[in-house]
Amino acid sequence: MLAKTLRNYLPLILVILLAIILRFVFLDKVPNAIGGDEMTYVLNAKVSVLTGHDIFGSWSPLQSFLFQYPKGEAQAELPYLLYAPIVGLLPLSLLAAHLTNAILAVLLVIFIYLVAKELLGEKAGLFAAFLASINPWLIYIGRTAYEATPAMLFYFISLFIVLRAKGWRILLAFPFLLLAFYSYIATKLIFLPFVLIVIIYCYFLNKKKFLKQYLVLFSLCILLVLFYIVSLQLNPATVRLSKLLTPNSPGISDQVNLFRETTITNPFTNLLTNKYTIFVNIIFTKTLKTFATDYLFVSGDEFFSIFRHGLFYYIDSIFILLGTLFVFSKKRILFVFLSILILIGVIPQVFYTADVSSFSPHSTLMYPFLLILGGAGIWEIINLLKNKNYKIFSLAIILFLYLISVANFANIYFYWFPLQGYFDFSQRIVSSYAFRSETVQKVTIYSNTSFNLFKKYLFYENLYNKNTASIIRENFNKQNYYLGNVTFKSCNIPANFKDKNNLILLDVNCGEKPIDIPNLAVARLSDGGESFKIYNDKICKNIRLNRYPSNLKLSDFNIESLTNQNFCKTFITSY
Helix, strand or coil, X not given: CHHHHHHHHHHHHHHHHHHHHHHHCCCCCCCCCCCHHHHHHHHHHHHHHHHCCCCCCXXXXXXXXXXXXXXXXXXXXXXXXXXXXXXXXXXXXXXXXXXXXXXXXXXXXXXXXXXXXXXXXXXXXXXXXXXXXXXXXHHXXXXXXCCHHHHHHHHHHHHHHHHHCCHHHHHHHHHHHHHHHHHCCHHHHHHHHHHHHHHHHHHHHCCCCCHHHHHHHHHHHHHHHHHHHHHHHHCCCCXXXXXXCCCCCHHHHHHHHHHHHCCCCCCCHHXXXXXXXXXXXXXHHHHXXXXXXXXXXXHCCCCCXXXXXXXXXXXXXXXXXXHHHHHHHHCHHHHHHHHHHHHHHCHHHHCECCCCCCCHHHHCCHHHXXXXXXXHHHHHHHHHCCCHHXXXXXXXXXXXXXXXXXXXXXXXXXXXXHHHCCCCHHHHHHHHHHHHHCCCCEEEEEECCHHHHHHHHHHHCCCCCCCCHHHHHHHHHHXXXXXXXXXXXXXXXXXXXXXXXXXXXXXHXXXXXXXXXXXXXXXXXXXXXXXXXXXXXXXXXCXXXXXXXXXXXXXXXXXXXXXXXXXXXXXXXXX
16 A cells, blocks of 8 residues: 555656655755845844844844844845844855755745646646656756745645635634745735636635635735834835835836937827826736746846746747646636736736836746646647557657756756856955955955945854854944954045955946055856956965866855865955
């Protein structure tokens, strides 16, 4: 009996193992740096475990449930608490920062399977889970500390519960809807539409039963949204509301004025060029761009930043299209339900400012539903074949094509992407260089982003602890960004380059270039150009340096563990 059970679940187990491998392998090295929003969550999570407050000592994570935010921030509320258990227990590192979301990303694959199984059957659900386990976007975002992964997971858990539950058990979905609402600022915009369409679908699916329970669930969701709106009005941190696109948005007015000024005067100018026509044009433009095949399957966007690959594989386009056609022909109501959910998923992107450029996290809830359609497409194609041998052969061909696709993406993501310098990778090198140097000389780092650079220095070198907490809090509040012998200053503060006891790292964006003083450089990995200039070096001066980084290996990204010699030879250049 046990052997039979294991055999029945073996395909799903293999899919989950595949998801685990693709989300955990090299997680301590790729991505090789951490982004600004990630840093906000991770560092404050660490600080809150040690002190109960944020880095300024003025905010508690529990205040996030009242929609109050750390000083200068207006990010999602839940991630601070979500990441705290792992980040609080482990030393600060890329692995600790990304571990929570990697776990949640695997759970997401499981719940995509469960939801697809409820909607389309076990086989289609298995193929949907397979596509989710290898999907480039879900792998990429699941290996970061951004909010999209927990948001997707909690929305899918709540969807599964509402699909399955009967009677008052339907209300078990609310705690997970609550978590979904607190997970991501952008998806708050689709919270009520999502819940409403799910309730309507399940109400008719259950032959118009459980109306009272569905109404109670929706009423609780309305109260949550009202509480959020009232909280924003009572608190000053309402900056995100100003980014909501409406006909009265400043960006709309600017475009109206620009078009009118650059158009020959005619009787139809005011009729055809006004804030309402521009608003509608932007809505359609952003919607169509979000569904554009080159965006989804070829190049992605600047956030995804793997410009050699799309959010999906080429072959996904075939099965998503076929799945859409099969669901449309066989399950018309389900087709309408999934179509509405997909359209709801793009709302945060469409109604975020007048900027028409794509930003993949805003559409994050759309992608899993496309994968569900893709899973249906694969299963229906195989199911059309009556001969068992043909079924096996077609499945083998599909798996082979996906094997090639995954291998290509893995090569790009693990071996090309780390060299592009995203998430301010150069700041990690600067942090390590400063930490290595501070025992032999004073270190001053000049940049236009001293606040963020100081936070990353604390993170990369794991310098925040109970012994340093009070001095770091005091320095943040006084805007004196220093710890020990390392100081971070603004570009506009004059630097003394002639003091040999003072190591200076100068951001090239500062614009100051003393041409008569020799210097080393923190080089960009992508092209060898300078990102920071180094003056008065002592730790690399006796090491033969390269003119530009070359022949890097994944092991080189264990940066904090490298010897000074290997660090200098790999990441510091001489001109």
